[in-house]
Amino acid sequence: MKKKIDSLLCDLDGVLTKTADLHARAWKLLFDDLLEQASEGTLGVGQKFVIATDYPKFIDGKPRLEGIRSYLKARKLDIPEGDKDDPAEMKTVHGLGKKKNQLFHKLLNAEGVKIYAASIKAITAWKNKGLKIAVVSSSKNCLSILQSAGIEQLFDAIVDGNVAQEKGLAGKPEPDVFLYAAFLLQTNPKNAAVAEDAAVGIEAAKRGKFALSIGILKENNARILLKSEADVTVRDLSEITYTGESMRYPLSLEKLDHACLSEYHISRSLQLYEPVFFFDYDGTLTPIVAHPEDALLSQATRERLKTLSERASVAVISGRDKDDVKKLVGLENIFYAGSHGFDIEGPGSVTHHVPHAQDIMRSVIKATALLQEKLQATDGVQIEPKKFAVAVHYRNTPKDLWQEVREVCQQVADQFSNLKNSEGKMVMELRPDVDWDKGKAMEWVAGKLGVQSPQFHYFYMGDDFTDEDAFRALPENGTGILVGSHEGYTYADYHVKGPEEIDQLLTSFINIIQKHRMDV
Numbered sequence: 093m094k095k096k097i098d099s100l101l102c103d104l105d106g107v108l109t110k111t112a113d114l115h116a117r118a119w120k121l122l123f124d125d126l127l128e129q130a131s132e133g134t135l136g137v138g139q140k141f142v143i144a145t146d147y148p149k150f151i152d153g154k155p156r157l158e159g160i161r162s163y164l165k166a167r168k169l170d171i172p173e174g175d176k177d178d179p180a181e182m183k184t185v186h187g188l189g190k191k192k193n194q195l196f197h198k199l200l201n202a203e204g205v206k207i208y209a210a211s212i213k214a215i216t217a218w219k220n221k222g223l224k225i226a227v228v229s230s231s232k233n234c235l236s237i238l239q240s241a242g243i244e245q246l247f248d249a250i251v252d253g254n255v256a257q258e259k260g261l262a263g264k265p266e267p268d269v270f271l272y273a274a275f276l277l278q279t280n281p282k283n284a285a286v287a288e289d290a291a292v293g294i295e296a297a298k299r300g301k302f303a304l305s306i307g308i309l310k311e312n313n314a315r316i317l318l319k320s321e322a323d324v325t326v327r328d329l330s331e332i333t334y335t336g337e338s339m340r341y342p343l344s345l346e347k348l349d350h351a352c353l354s355e356y357h358i359s360r361s362l363q364l365y366e367p368v369f370f371f372d373y374d375g376t377l378t379p380i381v382a383h384p385e386d387a388l389l390s391q392a393t394r395e396r397l398k399t400l401s402e403r404a405s406v407a408v409i410s411g412r413d414k415d416d417v418k419k420l421v422g423l424e425n426i427f428y429a430g431s432h433g434f435d436i437e438g439p440g441s442v443t444h445h446v447p448h449a450q451d452i453m454r455s456v457i458k459a460t461a462l463l464q465e466k467l468q469a470t471d472g473v474q475i476e477p478k479k480f481a482v483a484v485h486y487r488n489t490p491k492d493l494w495q496e497v498r499e500v501c502q503q504v505a506d507q508f509s510n511l512k513n514s515e516g517k518m519v520m521e522l523r524p525d526v527d528w529d530k531g532k533a534m535e536w537v538a539g540k541l542g543v544q545s546p547q548f549h550y551f552y553m554g555d556d557f558t559d560e561d562a563f564r565a566l567p568e569n570g571t572g573i574l575v576g577s578h579e580g581y582t583y584a585d586y587h588v589k590g591p592e593e594i595d596q597l598l599t600s601f602i603n604i605i606q607k608h609r610m611d612v
């Protein structure tokens with residue numbers, strides 16, 4: 093799914109820097125000390141501060157003093173508010189705030205600032221594509237943390253605990269700090285995304301009516317965050333892509349619209365742009381069947397694909413061996429990418445192979461022999477050798493042996509430095525350990541077709557995990573359609589039930605293109 097976004101507002105601790113852990117430990121030192129005194133009878137009831145539950149529930153994301161008040165209230169500890177000049181030793185809300193800050197700095201000086209490298213790498217790339225970025229943190233230590241981490245230059249605006257105090261902005265879950273950051277970036281909340289690891293931050297993004305709220309999952313916030321109303325939850329920002337205009341993010345299948353309900357969007361894309369079609373084969377053009385050799389394309393679908401290829405560019409990007417899928421589809425003048433894109437052939441003798449092809453082919457042959465030897469006695473296993481990969485099917489194997497099959501594949505893969513083990517629908521595959529996938533194959537084919545400018549619109553249709561690489565890589569003018577389902581999240585925009593509905597879509601594509609060409 094994708095949404096138009098021009099700005100990103102990022103929380104700091106737990107999203108960009110690993111300082112949330114330091115904060116949590118400083119809070120624990122503070123409250124455990126206080127609670128110990130309480131148990132001696134001087135104050136309320138005695139208990140320990142539990143980072144895993146108390147931190148996300150009462151403290152995370154809130155301004156320092158509000159965190160203190162909220163925890164004290166929950167523990168029924170009656171501590172006076174005190175005065176902002178109270179020293180750290182005083183048992184007042186202000187005194188405790190100072191002490192927490194001292195404890196935090198002690199840990200920070202001892203351990204330094206660690207960053208979430210994958211998220212920083214992602215936002216650095218997005219900034220280069222024109223995304224405006226602000227850091228929005230309740231922490232008054234925000235600037236010094238950014239400087240220690242050496243990342244302050246990434247941000248077009250900083251709204252921290254000091255700015256909030258100076259401007260009189262309410263803390264999260266009120267949306268004020270995010271709205272002020274949007275104002276500084278000169279953007280409208282309906283064009284901005286918020287990335288937060290705390291439930292109160294997600295709540296603030298919702299109250300501020302921001303376009304997209306991104307929850308960052310960590311070990312200690314999963315329960316609370318998943319209950320929050322985050323539009324999407326990811327482990328880090330590298331799970332999100334940015335086209336320069338939109339963010340593409342993973343969702344569960346149930347949240348996608350059916351492609352037929354989106355006929356308006358699809359028709360418009362077909363009318364406004366030159367369409368380019370990319371199809372996966374198994375599970376997309378043909379139903380999944382018990383044996384790979386029985387997955388035959390129907391003559392009706394072949395005819396429709398042929399008609400479509402006479403009106404637009406068409407490519408089939410498959411996990412199968414290239415020559416195998418070419419034979420099964422049986423059409424000239426279209427691109428075929430086999431072995432998950434490692435082996436490509438297009439009209440006019442255009443070809444692409446994985447680098448170090450000979451070495452990889454040698455490894456695949458050896459790995460295939462090993463797999464055959466180790467799995468020959470395993471009931472129902474079918475080994476499918478290809479030029480640049482080998483597939484081990486276990487669809488017809490008794491369930492209690494599946495894990496064993498997966499383990500054998502991993503053991504064999506571990507013996508080859510140039511192969512890696514990957515997973516598809518009831519199939520394990522050893523394929524080249526190269527940074528290349530169906531998404532990169534799609535881009536490569538698009539380059540050869542000369543369709544990389546904004547006047548074109550890509551449609552990618554696929555059913556398996558490996559097709560997610562292509563959905564992720566779709567450009568701004570791109571529509572991903574998930575066929576059927578797989579067990580993970582999807583980056584597609586729409587879904588259809590199965591290959592029979594892809595067949596109907598093919599008819600719609602042809603009719604819409606034809607009608608539009610007659611109209612103009």
Ligand SMILES: O=P(O)(O)OC[C@H]1O[C@H](O[C@H]2O[C@H](CO)[C@@H](O)[C@H](O)[C@H]2O)[C@H](O)[C@@H](O)[C@@H]1O
Binds near residue numbers: 376381
């Ligand atoms: O990328 P694709 O074109 O979808 O190819 C992925 C794999 O498809 C085939 O296996 C799958 O389909 C079989 C026939 O329906 C089914 O029996 C098997 O369980 C599925 O995993 C193909 O045999 C593999 O080589 C492809 O990698």
